[in-house]
Amino acid sequence: MKLLRNIVDSIRPHFGKGGKFAKFHRSFEAFDTFLFVQGNVTRRGSHIRDAIDMKRTMFFVIIALVPTLLFGMWNVGYQHYMAIGADVSFIDQIVYGLIKVLPIVVVSYASGLAVEFLFAELRDHEVNEGFLVSGMLIPLVLPVTTPLWMVAVATIFAVIIGKEVFGGTGMNILNPALLARAFLFFAYPAYMSGEVWISGTAEQLDGISGATSLAVLASNEGHMLPSLFDMFIGTIPGSIGETSTLAIILGASILVATGVGSLRIMLSVVAGGLFMGGVFNLFAVNDFMAVPAYYHLVMGGFAFGAVYMATDPVTASQTGIGKYIYGVMIGVITVLIRVVNPAYPEGMMLAILFMNVFAPLIDHYVVQSNIKRRLRRPVKAQVTI
Amino acid sequence: MEELVNIFVKSIFIDNMIFAYFLGMCSYLAVSRTVDTSVGLGFAVIFVLGITVPINYLLEAHILGKGALIWLGPQFADVNLSFLTFIMFIAIIAAMVQLVEMIIEKFSPTLYSSLGIFLPLIAVNCAILGGSLFMQERNFGNISEAISFGLGSGVGWFLAIAGIAAIREKIRYSNVPAPLRGLGITFIITGLMGIAFMSFMGIEL
Numbered sequence: 001m002k003l004l005r006n007i008v009d010s011i012r013p014h015f016g017k018g019g020k021f022a023k024f025h026r027s028f029e030a031f032d033t034f035l036f037v038q039g040n041v042t043r044r045g046s047h048i049r050d051a052i053d054m055k056r057t058m059f060f061v062i063i064a065l066v067p068t069l070l071f072g073m074w075n076v077g078y079q080h081y082m083a084i085g086a087d088v089s090f091i092d093q094i095v096y097g098l099i100k101v102l103p104i105v106v107v108s109y110a111s112g113l114a115v116e117f118l119f120a121e122l123r124d125h126e127v128n129e130g131f132l133v134s135g136m137l138i139p140l141v142l143p144v145t146t147p148l149w150m151v152a153v154a155t156i157f158a159v160i161i162g163k164e165v166f167g168g169t170g171m172n173i174l175n176p177a178l179l180a181r182a183f184l185f186f187a188y189p190a191y192m193s194g195e196v197w198i199s200g201t202a203e204q205l206d207g208i209s210g211a212t213s214l215a216v217l218a219s220n221e222g223h224m225l226p227s228l229f230d231m232f233i234g235t236i237p238g239s240i241g242e243t244s245t246l247a248i249i250l251g252a253s254i255l256v257a258t259g260v261g262s263l264r265i266m267l268s269v270v271a272g273g274l275f276m277g278g279v280f281n282l283f284a285v286n287d288f289m290a291v292p293a294y295y296h297l298v299m300g301g302f303a304f305g306a307v308y309m310a311t312d313p314v315t316a317s318q319t320g321i322g323k324y325i326y327g328v329m330i331g332v333i334t335v336l337i338r339v340v341n342p343a344y345p346e347g348m349m350l351a352i353l354f355m356n357v358f359a360p361l362i363d364h365y366v367v368q369s370n371i372k373r374r375l376r377r378p379v380k381a382q383v384t385i
Numbered sequence: 386m387e388e389l390v391n392i393f394v395k396s397i398f399i400d401n402m403i404f405a406y407f408l409g410m411c412s413y414l415a416v417s418r419t420v421d422t423s424v425g426l427g428f429a430v431i432f433v434l435g436i437t438v439p440i441n442y443l444l445e446a447h448i449l450g451k452g453a454l455i456w457l458g459p460q461f462a463d464v465n466l467s468f469l470t471f472i473m474f475i476a477i478i479a480a481m482v483q484l485v486e487m488i489i490e491k492f493s494p495t496l497y498s499s500l501g502i503f504l505p506l507i508a509v510n511c512a513i514l515g516g517s518l519f520m521q522e523r524n525f526g527n528i529s530e531a532i533s534f535g536l537g538s539g540v541g542w543f544l545a546i547a548g549i550a551a552i553r554e555k556i557r558y559s560n561v562p563a564p565l566r567g568l569g570i571t572f573i574i575t576g577l578m579g580i581a582f583m584s585f586m587g588i589e590l
Contacts, residue, residue: 125560165573167560173552174577182580333584343587350584357581360551364420 008032026120030127054169055129060258064251065136065308069105071247072240073097076144079237101240104139104151111152112138115159119168130169130176130314131159137177137308140241141301141349146184146191154180174356175315178349185349225291231298242301252307261311264320265327269306272331273297280339288339296335305334305348315356319366326362330355389533392525396537398585400519402512403545404578405586409512412503413546414571423550424543425496426503429485431539433507434516437478438535439528441517444473474517475508482508512542549574 008031014020015028033055077093077100112135120127138155158180163172184191226236234244255261277293284290296302310316310330317326330351337347344350402408409430417423447453449470454461486504490497497504507513516538525531552574561570 123560123562161573162577165562165565165570166556167562171556171559171561173556173574174581179577179580182583186580186583337584341585341588344584347584350581353581354584357552357578358548360555361420361548364551364554 004035008035024121026124026127027117030117030120055132057260058129058132060260061133061255061308062136064254064260065133065140065241067247067250068140068241068244068304069101069136071234071244072140073101075234075243076100076240078235100144101139103148104142104144104146104240105136107148107151108138108155109135112155112159115156115164119160119164125168130163134158134176134180137241138180140308141177141181141239141304142184143191143239150184150188150191154184157183170314172314173360174353175309175312178309178353178356181349182353225295228295228298231295239301239304242304245298245303248303248307255307255311260313261307262313262316262323264323265311265316266306268324268327269310269331269334270297272328273302273306273335274331275328276332276335280335296338300338300346301348302334305352306330309348309352310355315359317359317362317366319363319370322359322362322366325366326355326359329358389529392530393533393537393540395588396534397541397544398582399588400538401541401545401582402515402538403542403575404582406515408515409510409542412506412510413542413549413575414568416500416503417546417550417553417571419499420547420550420554422496422499423546425489425493426500426507427539427543427546429489429500429504429507430510430512430542431536433478433481433485433513434539434542435532435536437474437481437513438516438520438538439531440477440481441474442520442525442528442531444477445470445521449473470521474514478513478517479508512538545578548578552578 012028012032015022015025019025021028074090074094074097077096080096080100081088081093112131116127116131119125135155138151138158142151158176162174162176162179163169166172230236231243232245234246236243252261252266256263256266273296274293277291277296280289281293306327310327317323330348333351333354334347337344337350341347399405403410403413412426416426445453447456449466451465451467452462454464454466482505485507486497489500489504516535519538520531520534523534525534549571553571556570556574565573
């Protein structure tokens with residue numbers, strides 16, 4: 001540790017004013033603060049003294065994402081070998097998943113961080129930590145068959161249009177990871193929907209396909225649905241990170257325990273989904289409506305979105321009551337889109353984006369009503385006297 | 386009844402005036418700086434659309450359309466006044482906007498002064514005329530459908546301008562690149578909101 005600190009300190013002068021690499025001092029700063037907690041603090045404005053800064057906060061989210069990532073890797077291998085009918089060991093499945101998933105993670109981080117560093121140098125702001133999380137979320141919400149160049153294009157689009165034009169981390173209105181997915185979803189629909197979810201190498205079989213549980217329901221074949229247990233554990237086809245509700249609950253407990261993710265939002269999303277699912281159960285004219293409401297929680301990206309996407313502290317509602325409204329609306333709209341909209345079997349992504357757009361409006365009215373209520377207080381007190 | 390609800394929901398979310406047809410962009414971009422003003426303008430648009438679409442529907446059905454004048458007598462069966470459509474629609478809209486202006490000036494002078502020139506300009510807001518022309522194009526069966534369509538379109542426009550106004554208030558202190566400040570970033574936000582509204586495209590009601 002000491003050695004690393006010394007190395008960083010010894011090359012610091014080169015990045016200072018007049019040094020050889022003065023142009024790159026933002027990049028240097030980023031690596032420095034990534035490795036060590038800063039000794040100096042903000043120069044202006046009020047701040048709270050705390051051992052945890054934004055880089056560490058973001059790191060907790062990454063730790064919370066590890067269970068889903070590991071499970072996702074294994075599941076990719078498991079689905080692949082099951083589809084070709086080979087009986088191989090656990091290690092082989094993991095290795096296959098690693099070979100498939102790791103390049104996507106690397107491409108997402110490399111392209112996104114390249115844009116981040118470029119903007120930090122050009123606009124002379126600090127390198128934003130937020131991308132550490134977005135760069136991990138983007139691979140997890142993509143199907144494993146997504147070509148790498150698409151991952152790069154979507155990441156760059158999301159970072160520039162979704163975040164940097166607003167001034168970087170903390171200023172964006174839409175979740176960058178979801179924006180990347182939405183970009184691919186609308187720009188290359190053939191790759192993102194349909195039934196090309198299971199990975200298959202081109203020389204073996206041309207596109208081994210398996211329908212996701214939502215696609216099964218959308219085509220009204222409810223009896224083909226995997227068992228509730230399988231969907232909960234996550235041994236089903238789907239995007240890399242979304243399949244295992246178990247791993248996601250593990251991550252959620254880390255987020256809630258460390259105070260990084262908002263339990264209010266997670267619970268109200270679940271409540272909204274259950275409510276809407278229950279309403280559709282009353283009608284139950286097709287398989288999608290008849291499926292028990294709690295099935296919606298374990299199918300598709302519902303759990304993943306509720307835990308990692310909806311709770312994004314930047315794009316979610318900031319006020320307490322606002323968080324309940326925001327969460328419930330996400331749950332309701334998700335199930336609504338899933339069941340009612342024939343164009344998209346999955347609604348989580350679009351529901352969260354939709355509520356991201358309206359989160360500032362919800363906050364505005366919650367704050368206004370609080371102001372009104374507090375203005376009335378002294379008047380009331382006088383009357384009682 | 387179900388048909389009315391369908392038309393209403395469809396015109397709010399699926400055929401949204403802003404995000405599906407890009408109508409009424411001028412006041413949407415210009416007045417969306419604060420939530421309160423844009424909510425005021427939004428209500429004015431709901432009111433004007435909710436009144437003009439059904440009135441224009443009656444005009445279309447009983448005076449302007451081909452053979453609509455038949456109630457005057459059988460010799461009018463071949464009269465087709467549809468070449469007057471635009472001018473009649475605009476006249477109705479302008480009259481209604483005058484009415485709204487008088488009401489707002491009377492009851493909320495602050496809103497009246499903050500809306501400024503954009504209040505009378507509702508008369509030439511493309512969303513309003515667009516509403517009447519869509520009504521004509523879609524051949525609604527009766528006047529309640531036209532009312533439901535007019536109100537729905539207005540609510541959709543209201544949601545759009547209220548949403549973007551809240552976002553613009555939120556990003557007021559953001560470090561937006563200098564060339565994009567103001568209208569530039571507003572266009573980008575509108576595009577991003579459009580992506581979010583695409584969640585409802587394809588729903589068949």
